[in-house]
Amino acid sequence: MAATLETNQTIARLTPLAEVLALADMRVKPVAPRTIDVAIALGRVLAKDALVPARPNTAIALVDGWAMNANDTLGVGSYAPALLMRTPQRVEVGQPMPPDTDSVAPLDAVKLAGGRAEALAPVNPGDGVLAAGGDCDPAIPLRRAGERLRSTDLAVFAAAGLARAAVREPRINILPLRGNTIINAAARLVADDIERRGGVARLEAGRDLGLALAAESADAIVVIGGTGTGRNDTSVQTLARGGELAAHGIALTPGETAALGFIGPRPVLLLPGRLDAALAVWLLVGRRLLARLCGGDDNEATATATLARKVASPVGLAEFVSLRRHGDIVEPLAAKYLPLSALARADGWILVPAESEGYPEGATVAVRPWP
Numbered sequence: 001m002a003a004t005l006e007t008n009q010t011i012a013r014l015t016p017l018a019e020v021l022a023l024a025d026m027r028v029k030p031v032a033p034r035t036i037d038v039a040i041a042l043g044r045v046l047a048k049d050a051l052v053p054a055r056p057n058t059a060i061a062l063v064d065g066w067a068m069n070a071n072d073t074l075g076v077g078s079y080a081p082a083l084l085m086r087t088p089q090r091v092e093v094g095q096p097m098p099p100d101t102d103s104v105a106p107l108d109a110v111k112l113a114g115g116r117a118e119a120l121a122p123v124n125p126g127d128g129v130l131a132a133g134g135d136c137d138p139a140i141p142l143r144r145a146g147e148r149l150r151s152t153d154l155a156v157f158a159a160a161g162l163a164r165a166a167v168r169e170p171r172i173n174i175l176p177l178r179g180n181t182i183i184n185a186a187a188r189l190v191a192d193d194i195e196r197r198g199g200v201a202r203l204e205a206g207r208d209l210g211l212a213l214a215a216e217s218a219d220a221i222v223v224i225g226g227t228g229t230g231r232n233d234t235s236v237q238t239l240a241r242g243g244e245l246a247a248h249g250i251a252l253t254p255g256e257t258a259a260l261g262f263i264g265p266r267p268v269l270l271l272p273g274r275l276d277a278a279l280a281v282w283l284l285v286g287r288r289l290l291a292r293l294c295g296g297d298d299n300e301a302t303a304t305a306t307l308a309r310k311v312a313s314p315v316g317l318a319e320f321v322s323l324r325r326h327g328d329i330v331e332p333l334a335a336k337y338l339p340l341s342a343l344a345r346a347d348g349w350i351l352v353p354a355e356s357e358g359y360p361e362g363a364t365v366a367v368r369p370w371p
Contacts (some may be wrong), residue, residue, distance in 0.1 A: 017354065019247070020285055035167075047167055049144050050153075062130050063106075063128040065128060105127070149165070172290070176203070178273070213268065244262045255280045305328055306328055313352040320335070330348065
């Protein structure tokens with residue numbers, strides 16, 4: 001699969017997208033775990049199962065009312081109240097249940113008069129009560145290793161008393177070459193996506209590529225620009241001199257000039273200098289690299305929709321197609337080259353596999369969310 005280094009940085013072969021992804025799966029390993037405060041763990045991927053002690057350690061009231069033994073209310077009805085042998089204790093949410101009680105009756109379900117207490121309505125065992133261990137079972141993780149933490153997870157961890165968590169948080173350096181507005185915009189887009197998906201992104205605009213590749217301050221490097229065959233395109237040659245060039249040219253449109261290589265164990269992804277091509281390669285290859293570094297997966301929730309018109313695609317090239325959604329119908333906006341207007345209007349995207357000629361009008365497709 002290794003690409004041949006040539007003076008003009010030409011592409012000798014378009015490597016199938018499936019081969020590039022398989023290479024990422026085989027070569028990229030999770031980074032070492034580190035423990036961080038739960039408060040700053042949003043989007044991070046767990047390195048270990050999140051386990052907490054049983055909670056609560058005794059049964060507690062879930063509602064305000066009267067702590068009761070349900071057996072004392074058997075057969076009770078609005079026309080057949082039952083005299084209680086003892087006056088029930090009033091409890092509030094979160095309070096431990098008194099001994100010999102198993103339910104909480106609403107305040108209007110008990111009548112107090114003349115030192116006597118009457119049950120006016122029946123209750124069932126467990127009504128209004130959270131059993132011991134009902135919130136958290138120490139044998140069942142709140143979240144498992146490899147899962148990305150959501151806002152709800154952080155709230156649950158905090159409520160359960162879990163202040164710190166072990167995560168895998170890869171450091172990824174991003175080098176926008178040449179410094180033009182399009183390359184800088186692509187770099188910012190990639191950096192934001194890395195941060196949302198569990199990594200730590202560092203932009204290194206203006207840094208020499210050779211020095212950046214030689215440094216050991218990152219777990220992976222993303223370079224944007226200089227991947228083509230132009231006279232000033234040298235990023236692929238620089239990678240080949242300083243490390244291993246595994247593939248230059250991916251059978252993906254847009255994104256054909258992208259490259260993947262390694263500096264020791266660290267992956268280096270070279271994205272084209274076009275915004276649409278950089279986005280397509282990042283979503284399909286970059287996210288896969290990031291997921292492997294995090295120890296998780298890059299599975300994305302999809303929603304099925306119906307194509308408003310056909311999508312024609314050349315066999316042999318995987319094709320990234322942007323879409324605009326109208327209810328359950330999606331309209332293909334652009335392929336091959338995605339203008340800025342199409343990128344701004346898109347709601348989602350599909351990938352046409354390399355072996356497919358596309359999809360007919362009315363086909364059901366799995367739409368992935370737009371970043």
